[in-house]
Amino acid sequence: MVTKSIPVLPFAWYERAQRRKQSALTPIWEVLDQVKDPEIPVLSIWDLGVLCDLQAIDGKYVVSITPTYSGCPAMETIRADIAAALEAAQLQPYEIVTRLSPAWTTDWLSPQGREQLQAYGIAPPAGGGCAHAQGLTPEAGIECPHCSSSNTRRISEFGSTACKALFQCQDCQEPFDYFKHF
Amino acid sequence: MSDFNLKAATQEYATRLGDDAVVLGHRLSEWTSNGPFLEEDIALSNVALDYIGRARMYYTYAAELAGNGKTEDDFAYTRDMREYRNLLIHELPRGDFAYTMVRQLLVDVFNTYYLPELAKSADSTLAGIAQKAIKETRYHLRRSHEWTLRLGDGTEASHQRMQRALESLWGYTHELFDADPLELQLADAGIGVHNAALRPTWLAQVSAILTEATLTVPKDDWAVRGGRVGYHTENLGHLLNDMQFLHRAYPGCQW
Numbered sequence: 001m002v003t004k005s006i007p008v009l010p011f012a013w014y015e016r017a018q019r020r021k022q023s024a025l026t027p028i029w030e031v032l033d034q035v036k037d038p039e040i041p042v043l044s045i046w047d048l049g050v051l052c053d054l055q056a057i058d059g060k061y062v063v064s065i066t067p068t069y070s071g072c073p074a075m076e077t078i079r080a081d082i083a084a085a086l087e088a089a090q091l092q093p094y095e096i097v098t099r100l101s102p103a104w105t106t107d108w109l110s111p112q113g114r115e116q117l118q119a120y121g122i123a124p125p126a127g128g129g130c131a132h133a134q135g136l137t138p139e140a141g142i143e144c145p146h147c148s149s150s151n152t153r154r155i156s157e158f159g160s161t162a163c164k165a166l167f168q169c170q171d172c173q174e175p176f177d178y179f180k181h182f
Numbered sequence: 183m184s185d186f187n188l189k190a191a192t193q194e195y196a197t198r199l200g201d202d203a204v205v206l207g208h209r210l211s212e213w214t215s216n217g218p219f220l221e222e223d224i225a226l227s228n229v230a231l232d233y234i235g236r237a238r239m240y241y242t243y244a245a246e247l248a249g250n251g252k253t254e255d256d257f258a259y260t261r262d263m264r265e266y267r268n269l270l271i272h273e274l275p276r277g278d279f280a281y282t283m284v285r286q287l288l289v290d291v292f293n294t295y296y297l298p299e300l301a302k303s304a305d306s307t308l309a310g311i312a313q314k315a316i317k318e319t320r321y322h323l324r325r326s327h328e329w330t331l332r333l334g335d336g337t338e339a340s341h342q343r344m345q346r347a348l349e350s351l352w353g354y355t356h357e358l359f360d361a362d363p364l365e366l367q368l369a370d371a372g373i374g375v376h377n378a379a380l381r382p383t384w385l386a387q388v389s390a391i392l393t394e395a396t397l398t399v400p401k402d403d404w405a406v407r408g409g410r411v412g413y414h415t416e417n418l419g420h421l422l423n424d425m426q427f428l429h430r431a432y433p434g435c436q437w
C-alpha cells in the first residue's frame with residue numbers, strides 16, 4: 001500500500017475542527033460520532049461535514065445539520081439516527097435543526113473521512129488544482145482508490161448518488177466512485 | 183407600499199419557486215428507468231432529485247411563513263392546477279431526449295444567472311437555498327451544454343430534433359424574464375431578483391452555445407405566458423394527476 005501525501009487542509013475544515021475542540025460537550029460529540037452516512041456507512045456525519053454544530057441551550061441539546069445536496073435522500077434517515085443515538089444515551093431533551101447556510105462543501109470532509117472514503121473504495125474529492133477551478137469533475141486523472149494509478153477516465157459525471165461520479169481505472173480496469181468536489 | 187405585506191409576498195414567492203422546482207423535477211423523474219442508457223438514466227434521476235430537493239426547501243419555508251400548520255406536502259399534493267404558479271416551460275411534457283436536453287440548457291443557463299442574484303437576497307433562507315442550488319446548477323449546465331453540442335453538431339437526425347425542440351420551446355422562455363408587481367416589489371426590497379435584467383446575458387450565452395452546436399437561434403416572434411397567474415397548459419393537469427393521486431386517494435399515507 002502506497003502512503004499517500006496528505007493535501008493541505010482547507011480552512012473551512014480547520015474552522016469546523018476548532019468549533020468542536022472548543023466545545024465543552026465532548027462526550028456528546030462522541031455519541032453523535034456513532035451516526036454514519038447511510039449511503040457510506042464507514043463515514044460519520046461529522047467526518048462527512050453534515051453535522052455542523054452541537055450546543056447546549058437552556059438545558060437542551062441543539063444539534064445542527066446541513067444537507068449535502070438539495071435532494072439528498074439520506075437526511076431523513078440521518079435525523080432519525082441522531083434521535084436514536086441521543087435517546088439511547090439518555091441525552092434529552094434535544095432538538096435537531098437544519099441549516100442551509102453556509103452551504104455544505106466537500107472542504108468540510110475531515111482528513112480521517114477522506115482516508116475512510118479511500119479505504120472504502122471511493123476516491124476522495126481532489127482539492128485545489130486548475131481542473132477544479134469551477135468545482136467540476138475532471139475527465140481523467142483521479143487517483144484510483146484500488147491501485148493508486150492516475151491513468152483513469154470519467155465514465156459519468158453522475159454516479160450512484162448525487163455526490164459521486166463514476167470513473168474507471170485504465171490500469172487495473174476497476175470502475176470506482178469518485179466523491180465529487182463540491 | 184403601505185399595503186404591501188412583505189411576509190405574505192415572500193411566502194408567495196417561495197411557493198412559486200417551489201412550484202417551478204417540483205414541476206420540472208417531476209418531468210425529469212419521468213426519465214427514471216426510461217433513459218437512453220444507464221449512465222444517462224442515473225444522471226437525469228440525480229438532476230430530478232436536486233430539483234425536488236429545492237422544491238422541498240422552498241415549500242418548507244413557505245409553510246413556515248404561513249404558520250398555519252401546513253407542511254411541504256400540503257403545498258405539493260393538495261393544490262389544484264389553478265393554484266400552481268410555475269412558469270410554463272417547466273410543465274411541458276418531457277418529449278424526446280433532445281427536447282429534454284434543450285429545455286435543460288435554457289433553464290440551466292437561466293439559473294446560472296438567476297441563482298447568484300437570489301443568493302444575495304436580504305432573506306437569508308432564500309439566499310441559503312440559492313447558494314446550495316448554484317453548485318448543483320454548474321454540474322447540470324455542463325451536462326446540458328455537452329449534450330447540446332453533441333446532438334446539435336451530431337447526425338442529421340439529431341440536429342433536426344434539437345432544432346425542432348428549440349423552436350417549440352423558445353416562445354416559453356420569455357416568461358422567465360417577466361415579473362408581476364409582487365415580484366417587482368420583492369426585487370426592490372432586496373428579497374427577489376430583477377429577472378428582466380438577466381435576459382441579455384442569458385441570450386448571449388444561450389446564443390453562443392447554440393451557434394457552437396450549429397443550431398439556429400429562433401426568432402422572438404411568439405410567446406406564451408400565464409404560469410405565474412395560474413393559467414397553465416393542459417399538461418400540468420396530467421402531471422398533477424400523476425403526482426398527486428396517491429396523496430389524494432390516501433391522505434397522509436406513509437410507508
Ligand SMILES: [Zn+2]
Binds near residue numbers: 148
Ligand atoms: Zn486501478
